[in-house]
Amino acid sequence: MTDSDELVDEDGLRGFLTDRLGGGDAFEFERHDEGFSNETVFVSWGDHDLVLRRPPPGETAETAHDVVREYTVMEALQETEVPVPRTVGVCRNRDVMGCEFYTMERLYGDVVRFSEPDRFADPETRREVAEEVVETLASIHGTDVEDVGLGDFGNPQGFTRRQVERWTEQIEWAFDTTTDERNVPALREVGDWLEDNAPDDHAGGLVHGDYKFDNLIFEPDAPRIAGVLDWEMSALGDPLCDLGWLLFFWRDEGDDESKITRTMLPQFTKKEGYPSRDEVVGMYEEASGMTVENARFYRVLAAYKMCALGEMFYARYLMGNSDSSFYAMMEEGVPLLADNALSMTEET
Structure with a gap:
């Protein structure tokens, strides 16, 4: 370690x-x-x-x-x-x-990973938490990048297609190490689907790149966000990529979960008071003033990104750079997530 x-x-x-x-x-x-x-x-x-x-x-x-x-x-x-x-x-x-x-x-408060703090455990507070998460995301996307000096932080045009290319490159980097242990053919199929379906035109703005519950710190005495963390993948790009990533981790009550996905993905948003994924999309549209089209593409892209990260984690584990049990879990976890992503591409 x-x-x-x-x-x-x-x-x-x-x-x-x-x-x-x-x-x-x-x-x-x-x-x-x-x-x-x-x-x-x-x-x-x-x-x-x-x-x-x-x-x-x-x-x-x-x-x-x-x-x-x-x-x-x-x-x-x-x-x-x-x-x-x-x-x-x-x-x-x-x-x-x-x-x-x-x-x-250092900020102090609650980071919500796989379970919510007791003070969130009622339907009204859960709804407030969800609204705070969505409204903060809309605030990020509504940032005047020129005003804050981030006008040259990236090129929004073609961002989403470049995301597909970038995560494919990361997967291929990891495959150089991981394919000696096992293959993930579904991942290449998902990559091909994303390449065929990536939008050429989309909105532009500041994107976080990893926006989800466990990159947020909530104030210790209120359901308010004290700080958004982990900006290493931030850029100027397509805001809906952030929304798709949030939705990937936002589990609905009817989702079919395997033992591995229950271990990898938080389940607390299934509880009473949290809105469904569709409701989250509506809340985001209201908070941001944007219209969300083709949410399925952005959810598939999010799953592909998670597979890429997981495959890189597994490569680091095989290289001996980490002994994390989570990294080791990616031997089975990435193929399972890839199969789920491929199933999403076939939804009507």
């Missing part, structure tokens, strides 16, 4: 924090083991509670784990309606700690 000492050069980080925050009598750090992409380290520096974000050690896909990109968008959103943590600083000099990294203030 990766530990804190592998992730942090103590002298390098000490100098970085001293330059930005002044001297700190207390200096402690501890790896946070809940994430599956960039590494998260909790840092105590004097009176400051901080979070350090850096790429994982070992070989990674070429465009994955871009912490500088993550920092750039959060820095730009500091004074907007989009809730993000207060940034502290970014280090692009790899000589300091062997990689690029950034630090931000």
Whole structure:
């Protein structure tokens, strides 16, 4: 297992924090083991509670784990309606700690992964939570990117088709390692379907790239979002890609779940009070002023993206760069998700 000492050069980080925050009598750090992409380290520096974000050690896909990109968008959103943590600083000099990294203030509250906190456990609060999640997503998409300095953060034109191409490339990168263990032919079929059905024209705006419950921190005393996290895949692009990703993790009461999908995907949105996926789409249309067309394509794209991430996780596991049981689960999990995605392409 990766530990804190592998992730942090103590002298390098000490100098970085001293330059930005002044001297700190207390200096402690501890790896946070809940994430599956960039590494998260909790840092105590004097009176400051901080979070350090850096790429994982070992070989990674070429465009994955871009912490500088993550920092750039959060820095730009500091004074907007989009809730993000207060940034502290970014280090692009790899000589300091062997990689690029950034630090931000640590937020406290609830991160909802596979179960909701007790204070959400009534229908009215669940509805408020859903509205907060959807309205915050609409706020991200409604950001005036020129006003916040993100006008050159990407090219929205052709974004969705490039997403298909990008995740296909990531899958092929992983296949170089994983096909020695097992093949996933359904994944290539899904990729072909997406290529044939990708829209050439779509709306443009700031997209988060990984918007779902466990990348949100809810305030400890209210169903309000204190911060949106994990912006490493953010860009200017098609906002409906974010919506499709949220819908992929938003499970409906009638969904047929296998043991693996119950393990991989949260089930709490099936409970009374949470809206259905169709209702979420309607809520988003009202909050954003956009019309959602071809929601099936965006849900299939989301499933394909999850398969790509899972296959990269499995490749890292086989390379010996992680001993995560979740990564190991992708041996069976990705083929199952690929079959489900292929079934979605055949829906009428």
